[in-house]
Amino acid sequence: MKLHQRGSTHHLRVRVPSDLVEVLERREIHQSLRTSDSRTAQARASSLKVAIVTGFERLRVARQASACESDVAALASTFLESLGSTRRSHADKLTTPSITRLDDLAKAYLTEKEKAVDPRTLMTMDYSFRIAVHHIGNIKLTDLNRSRCRAYKEALLATPQYLLREDNASKNADRLLSDKSVNKHLQFLSGLLRWGVREELIGGNPAEGLSIRKRGRDWDQRFAYDNEQIKRLLSELWLHEERPERRWVPLIAAYSGMRLEEICQLRCCDVVEHDGFWCFSVNDEAGPLKTAAAQRLVPLHPELIRLGFLDFVDELIDLPMQRLWSNLQPNRLGRYSNSVGKWFGRYKRDRGLEVARQIWTVELGGFSAPNPAALPGRRSEDDKTTQAEPQPCLQSESRIGGAEGRQDDERAGDAVRPASQSDQAVEGSAA
Template identity: 25%
Template structure:
C-alpha cells in the first residue's frame, strides 16, 4: 500500500508530516517552501491518522489567511456548536427523566409485592441503587422473571443512551471551549507554525475528565470493535484517580502523585461506592484498618495503573507531554490462585438442590435451564463465563466431520485476547446428558442465545458470576474461603488435561482454552489450527474419574420455559 500524502520518514524511520505552503503565503513564513513536523511514531496507521488531522488544520489555516475569513468562520462555528449543545442537552435531560420514572415504577411494583415486614430492607436496597439485587428480589416476590428482565432491558438501554449523550455533551463542550479560545485571539493573523504547539499546550492544561473523552475517541477511531470492558476499565481507573488525587490537569501529574495514587489504592477497600461505604471520603477509608480480603487485590490495582499508563503514553506521543509519570510504577502482584474443584466437591454440587427435582429451589419459577447447564458446560469446556454467555445458537454451534463444537469467532463474542477466538469441541458427556436436544428445543422456541436465562450486560460474565456466587453462598459457604468460584471450573478443566492419563500436547490445550503462546510455557514456534479431531482429544481427556452424574440425563427438561 502506498504511503499517504503529507507523510515521509526521517533517517531514524519515524514518520514526519510535510505540507507545502502556498506561494502567496510564503513571505509570512520567512520564505519557507513547506512545513515539517515530526509525528513521533513508527506506526503507519497512527501516523496517517495524525497527518490527516494536521493537514486539515493547516489547509484550513491557509484558506483563512488567503480569504480573511477567520473571524466569520469562528463565529459561525460557535453558533453551530451552541445549537448542537442545546439539542443534545434537551435529549439528555429527557432521557434522565424517563429513567427516573421507570425506576420509580420498578420501586412501586417492588413495594406492592413486598410483605410489610420487609419494606425497610427494600427501601435500603433501593437507596443503594443496586439494580441487580432489586430485580432479583422483584422476581422472587412476584414469581415473574420476565417482568424483572423487562425492567433490566429498559434501564440498561436508557443507561447506554445516557452514556452516549453525556459523551457527546463532553465533546461539544471541548469543541466550544476550543472555538472560544480562537475567537479571543481572532484580531491577530494566525501563526501556522505554532498552531499545533498551542493546541497541545491548551489540551494538556485540561482536567483529566475532559482528556479521557478525547482519548476514548482516539481508541474508538483505531478500533471499531472497542469492547465495553476497555471503556469500563478506563472509567473505573479514572474515577479512582480522581477520588484519591483530584481532577488534576494532565501536565500537573508528577511521578510523586502517581506513586501516591498507587500506594493509596492498595489501601482502599472493594466496593467503596456501595452500602455503608457509599459517601465516605478518601481520608475516612484510609484511616480504617481493613482485612486483606476486604482490600482491592494487587491484580486490580495493577490493572487500574495499566489503563492510566496507556493514556499518558498517548499524551506523550501525540500531545508532547514531557514524560509519563506512571511509566515506572510496579505493583507486587500475588497470583490469583483459583482453587480447583475436587471430585468430592463436584459430587456434592450435582447432588445439590439445583439438580434435585423435588427441591423447592428446582421447582421455583425463577430457576431455569440456563442455571442447570452453566456448571456442566463450564466444567467440560474450560471456557470463560463471558464467552459462554455470548454464545448464539445459529452462529456459534457448528459441526465438522461429525464433531459438534462451539465456534468462538471474532464476530461472535467479545473476548479477552485474539487467542480466545477458537473452536471448542462439545464433550461426549454433555451430549449424553442431552445438550444437543437442548439446543434444538431452544431453536424451536425462537431463542437466540444458548444461555438465554442469564442477562447479557456490558460485562458479559457479570450475571453468570453473580448467580454462581449466590448459589455458592446458599449451598457451599466453605467454598468462599477456599477461593472456589465459577472461574475454578476453567482451572479444573486445565488441571484435568495436564495431569490426566492422556498425553496431550501443551499447544493443543492452549488452542482449546484460548491461552496466548506465552502462557503454559509454550514454544516459540507455536502455531494454531489443529484439526478438529485433535481438539476433540483434548476435551475428551477430561474424565473426572469418580464423578457420578448419570442421574442428570434429561434433568434439564423440567426447567424449560417455566
C-alpha cells in the same frame, strides 16, 4: 504515521503538523482500517496516508493563498469528512485554562475516548481515575510530581478491593487489591498523563514506568475445586434448578473451559457438527469476544451429550438465531452473563463454598453426573446422537462468578486442551 492494532482491528494514527493543528482542531488523526488482516491493513494504510498527506498540502496552499478563514475551515471540514471524521464543534474544543486539576484532566480524557473504546472499558477507566483522585487528591496538575505518584502506588498496595463501589460488593471487601489490579491502576494513570502531555496540558508524565513486581500474595491465589466440591456443586443442579441456563452453563464450563460470557451468548446455530464431532462455535457474530484468538471450535464433551444437551438444542432448532438461554437478557453493556455470575456466587455460598477465587481444573472422571434416565424429554437409545469415539479426555479451567457474584474471565481457558496420558478417561455415572 503509525499502524497499530486495537483488539483484532488495525488502526492508523497520523500526527497533524503543528502549523495545521489550529485549522483541523486536533493534534492527531486516528482512523480505523476496518480489517484484522495485516496485509489488507498495510494496503489500506498506504492509500489513506497518500490521501492525508495530500489533504495537508491543500490546506497549506489555501492558507498561503490568503484564503478567508471560513474557506479554509470549509476545506478542512471537507478533508476530514472524506476520511470519515468531522471538525470539532466549539463546545467540544479543549479549553486549556479549564483543565488545571487532576479530575478535570480525567474528564477531558474520558470525553476524548468516549467513541474510541467500548462502554465497559470506559467505565473501568472512570473508576480507576476516581481511585486516583481519592488517593492523590484533586490537586493542580502543576503540583503532580514523581513523589506523589510513588505515594499513590504505595496507597494502592493498601487499598481494599471494591473501594468506592456503590453496590453491595464494597460492603464485603476483606482483601486488598491484587498486584495485577495495582499495576492496572498505575497504567491507567500513566496513560492519562501521557495524553495530557500530547495535548500540551502538562509538561511531563511523572507516572511513567511505575509498577510493582507480582509477589503471589495469598489473596491473589486461585484454588482448584476438589472432587467432593465438584460433586456438591454440580450434582444438585438438576434437583434444585429449573431454569435451563442454571442447569447447563456450569456443566458446559466444567466440561469445556469456555468463558462465562462465551457460554451465555451462545445461539442455537453455534452448536455445530464438524468432521463428525459436535462442537461449540465461539464466534464474534454471537457477541463480543475477549481476544481475536478466542474465535474457535470447542469440542462438545460426550458427557454433555449423554446428559441430553443435544436434545435440549433440538427443541430450539426451528429458531437457529435464537439464544440458547432465552431467560438471559443483555445488561447495559450488552453482556449476557451478569445474572448467571451473580446467581452462581449465591449458589456456591449456599453450599458452604465461600472461597472467592476458585476455578475448574479437575479430572472430571470423579464427578457423578445426573442419571440421564431421570431427565424428561430424552430420546430413545436407538435414536440418540452420540459423539464419535475415540474422544480424548478433556481437562478444563474455567471460573463462574466470584464471592460477590461477578464474572472474572481473566484466567478462563482460551480453548479446551487434551489431558495428559496419566489422566483417567471421563466415565459416565451410568458405568
